[in-house]
Amino acid sequence: FVALSFVLAPLNKNKGTYSEIPQNLYTPLDQGAVITKHGSANPAAKRYLEFLNSSAAREVLQRFGYGLPDTK
Numbered sequence: 001f002v003a004l005s006f007v008l009a010p011l012n013k014n015k016g017t018y019s020e021i022p023q024n025l026y027t028p029l030d031q032g033a034v035i036t037k038h039g040s041a042n043p044a045a046k047r048y049l050e051f052l053n054s055s056a057a058r059e060v061l062q063r064f065g066y067g068l069p070d071t072k
Helices: 004-008 043-052 055-063
Strands: none
Touching (some): 043 055
């Protein structure tokens, strides 16, 4: 088993075949992002978190086979 993002990566996209496991056969992994107390002083951490909530990031996630989080 490998992540769908690995299968869809440009270097692997047209190599071999794959089958997705039906979603009703597993519990999805919900992932999140936070800025830690230590990272709160880092402007790049804030920009990265803002990027993760952007439409550009949603496009990247979707392109690599990730489910999209609900919008706020």
